[in-house]
Amino acid sequence: MFSRRIAVVGTGYVGLTTGACLASLGHHVTCADVDPAKVDRLKSGQVTILEPGLEELVASGLAAGRLEFVLGARNAVAEAEVIFLCVPTPMGQGGAADLSAVESVAEEIRNLLPERCVIVNKSTVPVGTAARVRDLIGREDIAVVSNPEFLREGSAVHDFLNPDRIVVGCDAQDAAERVAALYARLGAPTVLTDAASAEMVKYAANCFLAMKLSYVNAIAELCERLGADVNDVTEGMGYDRRIGQAFLNPGPGWGGSCLPKDVQALLQVSEAADFDFSLLRSTSDSNERQRARMVQKVKEAIGVDSLAGVRIGILGLTFKAGTDDLRDSPSLAVARLLAEEGAELTGFDPGVPLAVTGVTDAVTVVGDPYQVAKGAAALVLLTEWPEFRTLDWPRVAELLDNKIVVDTRNLLDRDVLSRAGISWHGVGRPTLVS
Numbered sequence: 140m141f142s143r144r145i146a147v148v149g150t151g152y153v154g155l156t157t158g159a160c161l162a163s164l165g166h167h168v169t170c171a172d173v174d175p176a177k178v179d180r181l182k183s184g185q186v187t188i189l190e191p192g193l194e195e196l197v198a199s200g201l202a203a204g205r206l207e208f209v210l211g212a213r214n215a216v217a218e219a220e221v222i223f224l225c226v227p228t229p230m231g232q233g234g235a236a237d238l239s240a241v242e243s244v245a246e247e248i249r250n251l252l253p254e255r256c257v258i259v260n261k262s263t264v265p266v267g268t269a270a271r272v273r274d275l276i277g278r279e280d281i282a283v284v285s286n287p288e289f290l291r292e293g294s295a296v297h298d299f300l301n302p303d304r305i306v307v308g309c310d311a312q313d314a315a316e317r318v319a320a321l322y323a324r325l326g327a328p329t330v331l332t333d334a335a336s337a338e339m340v341k342y343a344a345n346c347f348l349a350m351k352l353s354y355v356n357a358i359a360e361l362c363e364r365l366g367a368d369v370n371d372v373t374e375g376m377g378y379d380r381r382i383g384q385a386f387l388n389p390g391p392g393w394g395g396s397c398l399p400k401d402v403q404a405l406l407q408v409s410e411a412a413d414f415d416f417s418l419l420r421s422t423s424d425s426n427e428r429q430r431a432r433m434v435q436k437v438k439e440a441i442g443v444d445s446l447a448g449v450r451i452g453i454l455g456l457t458f459k460a461g462t463d464d465l466r467d468s469p470s471l472a473v474a475r476l477l478a479e480e481g482a483e484l485t486g487f488d489p490g491v492p493l494a495v496t497g498v499t500d501a502v503t504v505v506g507d508p509y510q511v512a513k514g515a516a517a518l519v520l521l522t523e524w525p526e527f528r529t530l531d532w533p534r535v536a537e538l539l540d541n542k543i544v545v546d547t548r549n550l551l552d553r554d555v556l557s558r559a560g561i562s563w564h565g566v567g568r569p570t571l572v573s
């Protein structure tokens with residue numbers, strides 16, 4: 140089997156998934172992190188990220204001796220043929236990506252790297268970063284390749300092993316080909332290009348997804364005003380193969396650790412390039428409005444002008460279902476806005492353990508959805524966890540003060556709620572008053 144010695148620096152969502160999946164493809168992978176406690180946990184096969192299939196893949200990699208974990212990048216790279224950088228690039232000042240982690244790893248390893256190895260940048264970094272890292276490494280024999288990752292949280296392993304495409308960019312063609320060969324077994328279409336174009340693909344794709352969501356949220360608002368049903372509208376749109384059914388679900392606004400950060404970063408880059416990207420700016424602005432619109436929706440559903448002292452139950456806190464990630468969660472953003480208006484909030488999320496308190500001052504997190512419903516003036520569903528569909532709705536109805544549910548994800552079966560005597564308020568769909 141074709142096998143390379145690989146180092147992966149950073150064991151977050153992207154790094155750990157990359158390391159475990161590359162090991163499953165037959166490569167020998169050493170993953171490094173700066174957090175000693177995390178490295179110890181991973182050495183014993185404990186994965187704390189909620190990601191289907193990841194723990195099993197880590198366990199089988201460890202058992203096969205193809206996956207190991209070490210503390211510090213310097214201890215991972217000495218024998219590596221390919222080194223993946225998967226360190227965080229958070230939003231820095233003014234929305235630009237903060238590259239300090241990438242830069243400090245480059246500094247740390249540059250004198251330890253084997254001859255003719257290849258550095259691969261998997262973190263989402265601005266156009267020009269591969270060139271910058273090459274300068275920082277400062278060695279003629281070492282190429283820096285951009286190989287953006289497109290996996291989604293909650294289906295990271297599946298996405299990594301079943302990619303729509305592999306994008307590899309480098310100004311040295313042979314290095315790009317060496318990196319592309321690592322994925323050969325996946326049989327995915329491969330785009331070989333220069334480093335700047337590969338870096339741009341990631342931003343262009345994520346910002347397009349954000350734009351698609353802002354567009355569909357706007358269409359949903361218009362549907363409400365015109366008496367149309369957004370479910371039927373998006374179904375009708377999605378059969379057009381140029382549009383597709385994916386990413387057409389309206390919601391409380393898009394969030395997470397990637398889309399908002401990448402939109403701000405591309406806006407920053409555009410400004411620096413003296414380009415007025417008004418389309419992308421309004422994509423971002425309308426996302427802010429969407430969150431505020433959810434608050435208005437709650438007020439209208441309850442029939443009040445003020446939420447001062449009103450008890451509201453929140454279903455879902457994470458930025459989407461299937462993850463425990465609360466970073467830049469639209470659910471928390473809406474909860475904060477509700478709290479700012481004086482609402483008293485109790486919340487439940489299947490992915491957020493009770494121990495995780497201090498998630499936000501706005502919400503008291505409890506351990507079951509029925510506690511959330513108890514005495515509430517309305518139940519507001521903000522994250523699309525499928526288990527919410529099968530709650531015991533007659534029991535919920537008994538517990539609620541007002542039998543009102545605001546379903547910001549259009550997740551629930553409104554007929555089931557109606558039969559339980561609950562009024563259902565969705566997004567872009569006619570309200571079903573019970």
Ligand code: UGA
Nearest residue numbers: 288289290291292386387388389390393394395397458459
């Ligand atoms: C996103 C991209 O989808 C991945 O391709 C990319 O690799 C990743 O960012 C990244 O840059 O690392 P992710 O952040 O996991 O993945 O989340 P998404 O599944 O894209 O969801 C983003 C937001 O859009 C969530 O708040 C979600 O609830 C919302 N969403 C998504 C909708 O409101 N409606 C939809 O139809 C789909």
